[in-house]
Amino acid sequence: EPEVTQTPSHQVTQMGQEVILRCVPISNHLYFYWYRQILGQKVEFLVSFYNNEISEKSEIFDDQFSVERPDGSNFTLKIRSTKLEDSAMYFCASTVKAYEQYFGPGTRLTVT
Amino acid sequence: GESVGLHLPTLSVQEGDNSIINCAYSNSASDYFIWYKQESGKGPQFIIDIRSNMDKRQGQRVTVLLNKTVKHLSLQIAATQPGDSAVYFCAEILSGSARQLTFGSGTQLTVLP
16 A cells, blocks of 8 residues: 655754755655654644645745745755754645545654 | 534444443534544545435444534444554535535544453
8 A cells, every 4th residue: 555655754953054854755646745743742734835836835935935846756844944843743645635634654853 | 603512532342242432523514424444554535425315324343423413423333352552533525515524523442462
């Protein structure tokens, strides 16, 4: 069964550093999303991406964040200058019909 | 504003019993409601969804009920098994949005042997 994959599984970085989180969505999917989950809290929407552009973003997704689909398979989330409060699990999701989103296993980002 | 929340943070049931997990929502402008299961260390896994113009939908061992009058959503799991132990989130998709999920805060289901 096809699945969404994410790398790395765990990323440790120092405050102020740039990080890039990578995702490979399911190949025939058209809608792509990033979510994050701070430890013990609910999953929060960051950004949606469709037809090679951002379709919607949340208040969390400020100028420090960017997304890219550099080729036909990868979908990346970049945080330009990480802050302590960016520490969280980051989940990528994709879907072909939007009402059944498939989530990846997540990247645990730790900012020290 | 949009808000999806859960009544109970934890629920313990005996193996073989039925489980009912509840969720309240406040936004009437939602097209779909979805239940996700999240096991420890994993991403959310789709369980079942229901369109806003329906009041009941059944899957394999799961049933979702939607009461729009009181803005309440529930997930019923029949014959709960140890593998059902996880955190369950309800989520909604707002009409006219980019179909992003707005998640509730989650209920931890523990299945007792």
